[in-house]
Amino acid sequence: MVEIELDGKKIEVLEGSMVMHAAEKAGTFIPHFCYHKKLSIAANCRMCLVDVEKAPKPMPACATPVTQGMVVRTQSDKASKAQKSVMEFLLINHPLDCPICDQGGECQLQDLAVGYGGSASRYQEEKRVVFHKDVGPLISMQEMSRCIHCTRCVRFGQEIAGVMELGMTHRGEHSEIESFLGTTVDSELSGNMIDICPVGALTSKPFRYQARTWELSRRKSISPHDATGTNLVMQVKNHQVLRVVPLENEAINECWIADRDRFSYEALNSSDRLKSPMIKQAGVWSEVDWQTALDFISHGLKDIKATHGAQSIGTLIGPSSTLEELYLAGELTRAFGSQNVDARLRAADFHHEGHVHWLGTSIASLAQMQRVLVIGSNIRKEQPLLAQRIRQACKVGAQVLSINAFKPDWAMSVQEALNVPSKEWTRALAMLCVQVAQLTHATLPNELKSFVAEGQGDDVLIAKIAKSLTDVQGNKCILLGNAFAHHPHASSLLAMVNWIADHTGCTFGFLGESANTVGAQYVGARPALNTLGLNSQQMLLPGALKAAMLVNVEPQFDCANPKQAIEALNQMDLVVSLSPFKTNLEFSDVLLPIAPFSETPGTFINTEGLAQTFYAVVKPKAEARPAWKVLRVLANVLDVPGFDYETVEELRAKMQSSLPNISSVLSNKTQAVIDLTVSDLEPCVSPSYQLDGLVRRSSSLQMTADARMGR
Secondary structure, X not given: OEXXXXXXXXXXXXXXXXXXXXXXXXXXXXXXXXXXXXXXXXXXXXXXXXXXXXXXXXXXXXXXXXXXXXXXXXXXXXXXHHHHXXXXXXXXXXXXXXXXXXXXXXXXXXXXXXXXXXXXXXXXXXXXXOOOEEOOOOEEEOOHHHOOOOOHHHHXXXXXXXXXXXXXXXXXXHOEEEEHHHOXXXXXXXXXXXXXXXXXXXXXXXXXXXXXXXXXXXXXXEOOXXXXXXXXXXXXXXXXXXXXXXXXXXXXXXXXXXXXXXXXXXXXXXXXXXXXOEEEEOOEEEEOOHHHHHHHHHHHHHHHHHHHOHHHEEEEEOOOOOHHHHHHHHHHHHHOOOOOEEOOOOOOOOOOOOOEOOOOOOOHHHHHOOEEEEEOOOHHHHOHHHHHHHHHHHHOOOEEEEEEOOOOOOOOOEEEEEEOOXXXXXXXXXXXXXXXXXXXXXXXXXXXXXXXXXXXXXXXXXXXXXXXXXXXXOOEEEEEOHHHHOOOOHHHHHHXXXXXXXXXXXXXXXXXXXXXXXXHHHOOOOXXXXXXXXXXXXXXXXXXXXXXXXXXXXXXXXOOOHHHHHHHXXXXXXXXXXXXXXXXXXXXXXXXXXXXXXXXXXXXXXXOOOEEEEOOOOOOOOOOXXXXXHHHHHHHHOOOOOOOOOOHHHHHHHHHHHOOOHHHHEOOOOOOOOOOOOOOOOOOXXXXXXXXXXXXXXXXXXXXXXXXXXX
């Protein structure tokens, strides 16, 4: 530790820290633009000049290392004059367009100009003009004359997103921030550049000119998309969500969010919203009131139960639904006499579902890993914020390994990558087991001993992966992606991963597809073990059911076999769709408008098993109602006892009393038998911007390069 004096106070900081870090620890504000706690130090704005005793001139606080006994003054006459001089230079060319700037009201330059700027400019020359750039549908670079060349956006691309999509060209007053060769900015984390821009040079294209910052109410929420559990601030005006920005949570998303978290809000205000219940009769859809719709459903389900039995009725619910919705959907289905309920819509193998599968470690720990083996995941697109954590680990020497059906393009160094079709993953992991056994002198499972006899364990690339996993004793993990989870032989693959992890000292776990993939398992949104309940694949076989209830499900996008699913639904006597959107018109008989995550209270359990509760940020649109309320009232109409919750707090209390502690049921262990047969079926993996109904209806996200290329 090094002790310095800062504005008369003694401060102890780590050796190698900068004066800026000491000031942060002391709670002393030093004005700055280019410095950002998550980015490297550039020291190019000079706004943070401070007075360091014995230094001949003011020194930049962000780039001046502390030394023992250093004396620093941040508010002396020398420091103040230096900071005001820098502000004068910054404002020479800055346009006077604060009244129309989207950054107005939350602009660092605007704020600091009040304290450090002059009342008039000494410069009479014409201001420079920088031509605008088009970098895609998400970021607006229409007013680059405002840019002060802090290079935060450039460094973010290089260091956090892993792709240098913006850079500075030319010198002096001709300097400009621009994309290379006129290309668009396509990173899945690109929207964070908007947040870190200290002026109004980079702004949100969808939000542009929608509202002033002081008109917006700010309300906390949780992302409903990937399983990270990203913390959000939803910004609202006139009961509409107009902007989404990150809420800092160092343990989960730090201060970043993915683009689909930021821009999917467009769907909340889309014309596709379902505004009132609808019933189809004689092929014609008509709007009805809630009582009519519920009575129609009640009569239909009771008739089908009486004629064909309760087991002819099933419920499919999307894993992006809230915990409360998942719990009630399962409880209602079972209370009505059926065991057919499932949220594993894209799964193909259901033999390893005895536990609640999770990440196997904390999200924050990914940045400290020394070895990371990713199997069956395009982690950069599926889990952008988890990929960012691993990217930071790579910078300090971690080795990333891959077994996938494609060549990884993850904006990080991949040490070894085995690219084989998914049908060959069983053989690849069996060979990896053989190599690990040879390196650790472990005994192979009986099912794999034939591989040694047949000499099938000699692949050079697999040997390198095995050596990398076994040659260090530190933090190591195996991460299993969506293609792994939805593989036709997922249980067999998981059994081999269990064995590999046990003999290499790795943690292992599933990345998780949706916001509540873990939550759906936890509350039992799947057939209970040792029951006659049908899984999602069995329910969607033609003729398997007579009636189905779909909650936040669009089979044409969400199911493993969309064509077969639609054929099965068309053959049913009654299909009820609960959705925020006007969808499933082809095969549904009733549509019930339910509230999306922004209009309902709920809970998501992220991939590390952390439960996060949120509340509605706006009231439900038109006749839409929270899905938990719809399910509760439907239970009442069906004369099912025990569904008398008046508030979501009552429902949560019931869940808490009836469910075990989440930490006690998290486990990736399996007793599945290793099966080396080959299947030609491909795992069902959704592109990142087709994952759920919200991202599918965000017009800006659908115009991105990732959406066009199906990544």
